[in-house]
Amino acid sequence: MSIAKEFTKGLWEIIPPFRLVLGLCPTLAVTTSAENGMGMGLATTFVLVCSNLLVSLLRKIIPSKVRIAAYVVIIASFVVIVELMMQAYTFPLYQALGIFIPLIVVNCIILGRAEAFAGKNGPVASIADGLGVGLGFTISLAVLGAFREILGSGTLWGQGLFWEGFEPFTFMVRAPGAFVALGLFLAAINLISAKLEDRKRRAQS
Amino acid sequence: MRDILKMLVVLTAICAVSGFLLALVHDVTREPIEYSRLKFVKEPAVKAVLKGYQNDPIKDRLSILVGKDKKGKPVNLIVFPAKKDGKTFAVAFESSAAGYHGDIGVMLGVDLASKKLTGVSIVSHTETPGLGARITEPNFTNSFKDKPMDKELAVGDINALSGATLSTKGVVAAINNAQATLNKYRDKMVQ
Numbered sequence: 435m436s437i438a439k440e441f442t443k444g445l446w447e448i449i450p451p452f453r454l455v456l457g458l459c460p461t462l463a464v465t466t467s468a469e470n471g472m473g474m475g476l477a478t479t480f481v482l483v484c485s486n487l488l489v490s491l492l493r494k495i496i497p498s499k500v501r502i503a504a505y506v507v508i509i510a511s512f513v514v515i516v517e518l519m520m521q522a523y524t525f526p527l528y529q530a531l532g533i534f535i536p537l538i539v540v541n542c543i544i545l546g547r548a549e550a551f552a553g554k555n556g557p558v559a560s561i562a563d564g565l566g567v568g569l570g571f572t573i574s575l576a577v578l579g580a581f582r583e584i585l586g587s588g589t590l591w592g593q594g595l596f597w598e599g600f601e602p603f604t605f606m607v608r609a610p611g612a613f614v615a616l617g618l619f620l621a622a623i624n625l626i627s628a629k630l631e632d633r634k635r636r637a638q639s
Numbered sequence: 640m641r642d643i644l645k646m647l648v649v650l651t652a653i654c655a656v657s658g659f660l661l662a663l664v665h666d667v668t669r670e671p672i673e674y675s676r677l678k679f680v681k682e683p684a685v686k687a688v689l690k691g692y693q694n695d696p697i698k699d700r701l702s703i704l705v706g707k708d709k710k711g712k713p714v715n716l717i718v719f720p721a722k723k724d725g726k727t728f729a730v731a732f733e734s735s736a737a738g739y740h741g742d743i744g745v746m747l748g749v750d751l752a753s754k755k756l757t758g759v760s761i762v763s764h765t766e767t768p769g770l771g772a773r774i775t776e777p778n779f780t781n782s783f784k785d786k787p788m789d790k791e792l793a794v795g796d797i798n799a800l801s802g803a804t805l806s807t808k809g810v811v812a813a814i815n816n817a818q819a820t821l822n823k824y825r826d827k828m829v830q
Contacts, residue, residue: 492653500646504653511657515664522671525679 437562444566445573451616452574452623454567456542460534461575462612468591471579473527475572477520477535479565481512482544486564489552505548506539513538543571574619582606582615674698677717681746681762685719685731688748688758692721696731703827705820716820718828721748727829729757734817738809741765743774745813749788749821751829759783759814764806771806779807788818 448454451461460478465471488508489496496504517535520528528535538544547567552560583589586607588596605611677697685696696719705716721729731748744763749756761775773779782798792814799807821828 496649496653497642497646499642500650504650507650507653507657511661514661518664518668518672522668522675525675529679 437559440559440562441566444563444568444570446570448567449570449574449623450543450567451571452620454543454546455620456546457571458616460537460541461578462609462616464531464534465575465579465582465612465615466586466607467583467589468576468580470527470530471575471577472572473524474531474534475568475575477516477531478538478541478543478571479568480516481509481538482547482568482571483561483564484512485509485544485548486552486560487557489548490555490557490560493553501553502545502549505545505553509544509548510539543567578615578619581619582611586611681717681719684746684760684762685748687760688746689719689721689729689731690748690757692723692729694720694722696721701828703824705824716824718824720828728752730828732817732820732828733762734813734820735763736809736812736816738764738766738774739771739803739805740767743806743809743813745810745817747783747814747817749817751825754787754789756783756786756788756814759810761810766803766806766809771800771803773800773803774806774810779810783814786814788814788821791815791818 444450446453451457457478460474464474485505485508489505492504492508513536516538517528520531520535547563551563555563580590583591584595585603586605588594588600588602606615674697677700682697689696699720699722701718701720702715703718704713706714708714716732719731720727721731729748729750731746733744733746735742735744737743741764743761743766746760746762747756748758759780761780764772764774766772766774779798779800786792786796792811794804794807794811797807797811
């Protein structure tokens with residue numbers, strides 16, 4: 435596969451968390467607003483790209499028996515770097531995301547990409563893969579966050595959208611709303627893919 | 640044997656590099672982290688008690704060594720100076736005293752020339768909700784404004800809360816503690 439293909443597959447073919455249903459914990463917890471979702475996505479992307487690059491560079495040096503331990507050390511280091519940077523320069527976002535920043539360590543997407551892709555491919559392809567999957571994750575979280583924010587608080591990016599007296603559907607920014615929103619998105623994505631496949635098959639026959 | 644050795648060496652090397660890197664990042668971000676913590680946690684309280692300054696009190700903060708804790712670590716008092724035309728005309732700092740339930744932390748601003756309180760804001764407390772917790776209400780905190788800081792404050796001087804005598808006394812005690820601090824470290828605060 436070409437480098438461009440490695441990048442674009444993360445944006446649709448295996449877009450997390452809708453296709454690659456991994457990393458659901460932060461997905462459900464932080465998408466209460468578009469901004470939080472985007473911040474979380476970008477932090478994850480940074481860690482993913484850096485860990486993919488390092489894992490790919492070290493893939494021939496790391497003995498396969500201790501590869502998971504080595505990956506976890508690499509990922510954890512980058513997560514701590516992100517955490518310190520966020521505390522230093524974007525404190526309100528750090529407060530909003532709270533415990534979910536350190537929990538990027540156990541985000542399955544990152545370990546999953548290290549194990550499934552970066553451990554077997556070269557550094558350039560691994561960066562493309564990390565960027566693609568990371569951006570896909572960021573877009574998903576931002577869209578999911580925007581959807582919940584519009585319905586749940588009647589705002590988008592902190593800006594009021596509706597007329598005065600609009601009663602926001604607060605259920606959507608609570609935890610159950612996260613499951614409902616995720617379910618709706620999963621259903622929509624599956625429906626679109628089914629339609630696309632159907633059209634492809636009809637075009638062939 | 641060779642395998643085990645290789646594993647050991649590789650893992651140790653990775654951990655060592657990562658440890659070194661983290662120490663480096665920690666060092667670089669320590670200052671900005673301290674600044675943004677104060678900025679977002681303390682600044683609202685500082686803004687509530689100081690008025691009319693032209694500087695950034697968080698950036699110009701002073702740390703004054705006021706003693707040692709039980710473990711022998713130094714305890715610093717952080718002072719936020721309010722400056723106009725480069726001169727400190729008022730300071731804000733925190734003080735605390737026991738209320739009805741646990742310590743009450745108070746941020747207070749003092750005008751240095753007139754020695755009067757410019758404002759009081761409760762930054763931390765664990766008082767009873769609905770009773771003692773009313774110490775955070777403006778009705779109560781505003782009554783401290785312009786009270787002199789060169790003689791002891793009594794409960795009768797301010798708008799005491801009925802049903803929350805101990806909480807009221809706690810805040811007054813915190814202000815009186817602050818008077819002692821102010822008298823002791825005044826010279827260092829205006830530097």
